[in-house]
Amino acid sequence: MEQFKGAAKTLYIWTQSALVQASTDKLKEAIGGEVILENINRLTFATYGESTFDLIVVENAQLTDAYDKLLRLLQPNGKLYLATIFGTPEMFQQELKLSGFINVTINKEDGTLTAQKPNYETGSAVKLSFGKHSTQKTTSIWKVNGDGDEELIDEDDLLDEEDKKKPDPESLRVCGTTGKRKACKNCSCGLAEELESEAAQKAKTDTANAKSSCGSCYLGDAFRCSTCPYLGMPAFKPGEKVELAGNLLNDDI
Structure with a gap:
């Protein structure tokens, strides 16, 4: 002792x-x-x-x-x-x-x-000085180079006016079963009727928007080419207004 x-x-x-x-x-x-x-x-x-x-x-x-x-x-x-x-x-x-x-x-x-016992009280604390480095030294680490010529993208240019438009709520509606804008087999929420209405509206395309490459479309199928938008339809008079079904219209013609 x-x-x-x-x-x-x-x-x-x-x-x-x-x-x-x-x-x-x-x-x-x-x-x-x-x-x-x-x-x-x-x-x-x-x-x-x-x-x-x-x-x-x-x-x-x-x-x-x-x-x-x-x-x-x-x-x-x-x-x-x-x-x-x-x-x-x-x-x-x-x-x-x-x-x-x-x-x-x-x-x-x-x-x-x-x-x-160590030379300090139990539970003692001391503030660490990890951040006592010069600001100049810290910022220089992140610089690509020292010439100052870096071009930054203006964040306002990333979006145009079309991107900022609020979408139509109806276009965001989806089927609770499929999770998509596609009606399920036994749709009862009204989405099926809505999609059918949109399809019918799109199908009412004026023939004035259709272009013919041969000029013989009005004569009937015997005179029409294989890609004619009027295939399967009866002959009509030149200039007569004809409505095409949406699945018959080829936008590339």
């Missing part, structure tokens, strides 16, 4: 009452400071303030979920000394490291174990 000489305030956690007095006297003689006693079974109920002790000595190292509390009770750089270890020292060494202790060492001669 001579390595702890000079500790001003020590917490001694005991398990066997028969050894308390002798152990306390031995501690006071070795370190020369104040020694406070606490039973291991009462440790969880202790109300000591954080960073109270320079040294904590544990008579029995079989503590359950108590290492984090011991860490808080110690002052920064304070020491924890496990006097009696029941089990593998390496197991306790791992537990102490996971609890936040540093410099965890095992004395192979007597099986005791010593650990240290």
Whole structure:
């Protein structure tokens, strides 16, 4: 215990009452400071303030979920000394490291174990300075080159007036079954009738819009070419208004 000489305030956690007095006297003689006693079974109920002790000595190292509390009770750089270890020292060494202790060492001669609290309070925080780089250096990373001649597209030119027009709500209506603007087999929502009406309206195309390559369309099928838009229709007088079905009209003629 001579390595702890000079500790001003020590917490001694005991398990066997028969050894308390002798152990306390031995501690006071070795370190020369104040020694406070606490039973291991009462440790969880202790109300000591954080960073109270320079040294904590544990008579029995079989503590359950108590290492984090011991860490808080110690002052920064304070020491924890496990006097009696029941089990593998390496197991306790791992537990102490996971609890936040540093410099965890095992004395192979007597099986005791010593650990240290880091030189800062538990829960301390420090602001990191990742952003303390010059603005000029940061912005230059993203520049393609240094001549400043890069041409950027004007975002207003990406859309024309046609793109900005609000669509007709009727044109957006789709069938709940197909998920498309296509009526299902047993359509009952009215989409089928709407599509038939649109098709009929489109089919009423004036013959004035149809162009003939041979000029003989009005004479009948015997005089019509294979791509004639009037195939299958009766002959008619030149200039007579004839309506073609939408599936007969070829826009390329």
